[in-house]
Amino acid sequence: MAQRLFLGSPLKSVAATSAFRTSGRVAGHPGRANLLHLSRPFATSAGTGDYLTRKHSDQKALVHGEPSGPKILTGTIPGPKTKAGLQNLDSLQDTRAATMMTDLDKSIGNYVVDLDGNTYLDLYCQIASLPLGYNSKALMDAAKSPEMIQMLVNRPALGVQPHSTWAKTLEEAFMSVAPKGLTQVFTAMCGSCSNETAYKAAFMYHQRNKRGFNSKISNEDLSTCMKNSEPGSPDLAIMSFEGGFHGRLFGTLSSTHTKALHKLDIPAFKHWVASPFPNLKYPLDKHQAENDKEEARCLAIAEEKMKPNSSGSPVVAVIVEPIQSEGGDNHASPKFFQGLRDLTKKHGILMIVDEVQTGVGPTGDFWAHEAWNLTTPPDIVTFSKKFQAAGWYHRPELRSDAPYRNFNTWMGDPVRALQAKTILHEIKKHDLVGNARETGAYLKKELSTIESKYPGTISAVRGRGTFMAFDLPTPEARDVFVTKLRALGINTGGCGPQSIRLRPMLVFQKKHADIFLDAVEKVCKSA
Amino acid sequence: MAQRLFLGSPLKSVAATSAFRTSGRVAGHPGRANLLHLSRPFATSAGTGDYLTRKHSDQKALVHGEPSGPKILTGTIPGPKTKAGLQNLDSLQDTRAATMMTDLDKSIGNYVVDLDGNTYLDLYCQIASLPLGYNSKALMDAAKSPEMIQMLVNRPALGVQPHSTWAKTLEEAFMSVAPKGLTQVFTAMCGSCSNETAYKAAFMYHQRNKRGFNSKISNEDLSTCMKNSEPGSPDLAIMSFEGGFHGRLFGTLSSTHTKALHKLDIPAFKHWVASPFPNLKYPLDKHQAENDKEEARCLAIAEEKMKPNSSGSPVVAVIVEPIQSEGGDNHASPKFFQGLRDLTKKHGILMIVDEVQTGVGPTGDFWAHEAWNLTTPPDIVTFSKKFQAAGWYHRPELRSDAPYRNFNTWMGDPVRALQAKTILHEIKKHDLVGNARETGAYLKKELSTIESKYPGTISAVRGRGTFMAFDLPTPEARDVFVTKLRALGINTGGCGPQSIRLRPMLVFQKKHADIFLDAVEKVCKSA
Structure with a gap:
């Protein structure tokens, strides 16, 4: 000992x-x-x-x-x-x-x-x-299944040596509840690394669009990024909200704003901007007029921060929780989120919805953002926690231009994906939502x-x-x-x-x- | 579909x-x-x-x-x-x-x-x-064990609700092979997040020493870090080596230098320095004189970069692989690593050894760095891959000054820790090292x-x-x-x-x- x-x-x-x-x-x-x-x-x-x-x-x-x-x-x-x-x-x-x-x-x-x-x-x-x-009986049964034992014993590196049943697992675990418009799933290990890899996808997509979708990458880009320098390592930002929590790794921590304790002493991306999240009065239905005004105020500030001449780094994506959880269970209306979506479309910015805590049923919708009825779906939706498996859904265009760019050894855990399949089955069977x-x-x-x-x-x-x-x-x-x-x-x-x-x-x-x-x-x- | x-x-x-x-x-x-x-x-x-x-x-x-x-x-x-x-x-x-x-x-x-x-x-x-x-028989048997099923079904948030057998699992999986001097283990999910959280520990330790080990944290530190600004979010660096690979999240990617493809388009910590890794001639025993010279050259450059007046951000820790793997299986001698350790001690910098790929036996030592016979052990040793479980060993002083500072929901996966226990048992039983x-x-x-x-x-x-x-x-x-x-x-x-x-x-x-x-x-x- x-x-x-x-x-x-x-x-x-x-x-x-x-x-x-x-x-x-x-x-x-x-x-x-x-x-x-x-x-x-x-x-x-x-x-x-x-x-x-x-x-x-x-x-x-x-x-x-x-x-x-x-x-x-x-x-x-x-x-x-x-x-x-x-x-x-x-x-x-x-x-x-x-x-x-x-x-x-x-x-x-x-x-x-x-x-x-x-x-x-x-x-x-x-x-x-x-x-x-x-000690859920359904999960106990799943834990004893031959395919679970298989995945425990022979953990694949899903990027280079995917196994024969992986597509089927993805279909059964994730695709029947894929948010509208998001036909692809990137699997990861936890909420933090789901958000981090989603950020990477957003940066790569932005830069690819900037240089022209099928343009050649310059030698300057290639050589400077090896030294962490511009233009290869560009000074770009993910915009987040004050009171938002998106994880504790170096990228996600720069977009987390709940508690000094989390951020103190850790180097951060200095120019990643945060915008105020609506500070609403409850119950919502009794304070509609003033809450509307507060949401309009926050949207106006958010738009200023999205503009290219803002004081922060240029924003490629905005990340938002449907309900700020760690930050204090702060709500906003569907109208606010629709307004935010409209702003991202107007300014050519991606919208990432962080459903790590809200996703998989507890809000009364499978995904909390379903209740917004957005006219354009988000570009990326991240998940973890109640799904046991982690990752993000995305539009096909968010796939990187070359393999290995958003990659790691395991790329998720099929054991947890098999559990997600069982969880989903139970949710549907018993209408747990x-x-x-x-x-x-x-x-x-x-x-x-x-x-x-x-x-x-x-x-x-x-x-x-x-x-x-x-x-x-x-x-x-x-x-x-x-x-x-x-x-x-x-x-x-x-x-x-x-x-x-x-x-x-x-x-x-x-x-x-x-x-x-x-x-x-x-x-x-x-x- | x-x-x-x-x-x-x-x-x-x-x-x-x-x-x-x-x-x-x-x-x-x-x-x-x-x-x-x-x-x-x-x-x-x-x-x-x-x-x-x-x-x-x-x-x-x-x-x-x-x-x-x-x-x-x-x-x-x-x-x-x-x-x-x-x-x-x-x-x-x-x-x-x-x-x-x-x-x-x-x-x-x-x-x-x-x-x-x-x-x-x-x-x-x-x-x-x-x-x-x-399809290892030992891992198959372990997969069917009641404790494995228990951990699959009831995945604990190890930081807030650890389960009764977690200490025993840590002992049996990790502690009997803990590198000398490292009595603590921080569990994580993969190699990248192991290195990222190890970096966080290094930054927190450095800043704590700087402000005085039990000093009060200033309001300025607390308020500025919420905005990603100095001094709360300090401009400090992890030093790495050219050709080194330590992961693909935002902190680890800033200290990875193997391939432009990995780094292109992703914002990086601009002033995190990299130093040349020895470019040795093989076989080593036939080129000792020139290899010694090359190692001395690299150590001299590394020392320059460790100095406070270096052009990069102040260095709080250096991370190094015993054998640069992704970067091309580049070796260095025990003397080089001892020299590096001496420099870190001289300049008050922590030494992190990244054993994600080299660890758990393949080099003929359980940890590749054992072969160096360092006079002072490393401060942190990170692991993942062949252990199936990921994390880092550390000196007790590297524990943060307050709870929740290096933290996430799951903090590793006890399922994979149970596998590490079996893997270790088989390694010992059959002398697989x-x-x-x-x-x-x-x-x-x-x-x-x-x-x-x-x-x-x-x-x-x-x-x-x-x-x-x-x-x-x-x-x-x-x-x-x-x-x-x-x-x-x-x-x-x-x-x-x-x-x-x-x-x-x-x-x-x-x-x-x-x-x-x-x-x-x-x-x-x-x-």
Whole structure:
């Protein structure tokens, strides 16, 4: 066992200091790190859900074998076994962000169990990435299939030695839900590298158009790029939005603007521009006039930044999330996105929609951007998380002019693509997108009622499907609220400076919503 | 089925044009793209290996059930089924880099089978990434294990909700072979993102030291980084070597210098410096004096570039491959690497050793850098490929000062970590590192004999273990040689401007080497 250097180390958890709470609404989720810092266990009222009062719906269950509710056995969280488990892991890997250590064998459906046997209703779900619930039977069956074993054992380099069944897997996993107009799929490994490789495609497409679609590449371009110099390595930009999160690699981090903690000390592309994202008032239907005005303001600024004479580098593409997630669950209207699309068309700029967190059903549409009814589809749509597989759909023209230009050894993972196929099959079979829509409508109605009962406590209930959020008055109050929910056996996470985001799985039903709502109401009462 | 836009499209394969053969030895592997371009099938002399003359060794077989040799059934490669399969896939994904389409069910050990039933001895192995041979029994058994199914079905977000057995997996997969002094492991998804996140760690460490190890972070740092501006987003560099390859994401691409094709049109960090890598003469033992001089020259230039008054951005770390792979299998002596380490220590710069391609045994050491016997170990060692799992080992001090700073949703893939555990177990059980050393010594001796028999054809036979390469007189001659080998049922790949690289699996034995050597000799004779 390696030396345990970091236990009780003097390193200060700067995440919890106010220094990291940068100005404005885009500061990210400060403080989440200290919710369950090893040195600061918090008290529970151990029990089996005596706070439950809502009449649970008698819908047909999507998951069998789930417990009837959460159950907290230990007087503090983390309990002793979890604490010891995390300490042991910390000798090898940083655990300061860990909010629990899971016992996956005992977890089922919407319920995750920790090492001490505490059972939580999970509305955070491995950072919004689990689609079908713990120990999903369909995924278990798929895991035992000969083709899964084949792909595990003989991992292909899909670019140079694709295997016989890869096209079939792509068809079955991705193409039946390909966004309109996007007939091609580029497979990658995670959300960050999906966005990075999509950016590369945008740059290559832009430069190819600039030099003439079939023109010869100049020797100057070829020799300068080897030295990271212009014109071969051009000074061009991806435009993003303040409050947007698109990943943490060097390109995507330059277009991420949620939290200083993510960006500090890392060299960035200095002239990649960010534009303000609408700061809307909720509920949307009660503030339409002022929200319209705010969206028009943001579009006007965005257009200025798209213009060639803007102070930043020339913009080749704009990337946008349908709902800014890490940045605080910030919404905008279909009209805003249509306006943005119109601007990109007007200025010859590509539109990349980042559906890494919103995609694959939770908003009540398979892709959140479907609800916009754009007159021209986006050029690229990126995905990861709930699909388990990552990558991006694109228009055929976005394929590079030569092989090997957007390339790596593995180019995705067929194991995860096989899982995407199963996930898609289950979504269709059980209409899980419809379930997210129906459960979400119920959740929103009930949360809005709680909001009106406790107006000083929770506010700005918002969301589509079960992809919901609400605000607390301060970052500190948000952190306390998350902690109190966890002590009641409800696992959620923060986003933005003072929001709580709900990211349940697609099998989250009204009966689960009832448990969550009862817990929220109990915490509101105690506030 | 999506529309087949790219079949017979007018897109010109620029990879094959001379424009991409940029000056010097660092041009990468031009032309590989056209070796098997769909529109250009090449003729075979279909047969079952009538060229085989070497007496195959009667070593104990490491793989059971392998065929006795390669077997080409079709008159041209690609054969009709492979061609149709690639065309079908091309409707969804770019296949222009594909050199074959595999039938993985029929592939076994060192032999890969294509859709037409052609059987190749595989010395390229999914771009140097397969460790134990196709359909390895040990990996098959591991794929069926309950813990593998568990990890497939319930993929954890390892940073926030690590599972109970993760520390044990890390111990068993990675820690018993951790490079000296490196007690921590950061898990990632592929070689590129391993290097990118290692760079991030280096930048954060550098800035933390600069501001004082436990100093408060200034508001100016926090606010400027949100705008990609200095001082929060500092103008700092990773130094790399000309001819080095470290990945294709935005940070790693700025430190990759193998081929213009990889870098063209993509914005780069302009002031990240590259220094010349020794251009040695082979065999090394016959050119020691001039090679020593060349290494001293390169070290002197590297030191100039490390100095604060260098024209590039201040260097926080240098990254280097033990053997430049993509760049042409360029070697340097242990003395060179010790000299480099001394310079990094002298100038307060971190040393990152990129073992993505060299690691996990093929060079005859588990980590290629072990052979250097450095007086101070590297600060970071990155890995991927043959380990199936990716990441980097590091000194404890390289852990960031706060959680969430080097972070993403999944933080690696425990499925692949479980495979690394099995791979490691097999390597130890069968002494596969020793096998690479022994087979490599034989291969080198025999290849050197062929080199001396056909001095105008192949040259510069070089390598450690089975991680070998040799040169052809021109890029075109190299491409023809690879094509002729493939027509004989031997799958290899190019690297550098005119080299062929051998990247067999760890179960490649003398009897396989004999088949390869007979094929090389036959192609040399025909030249």
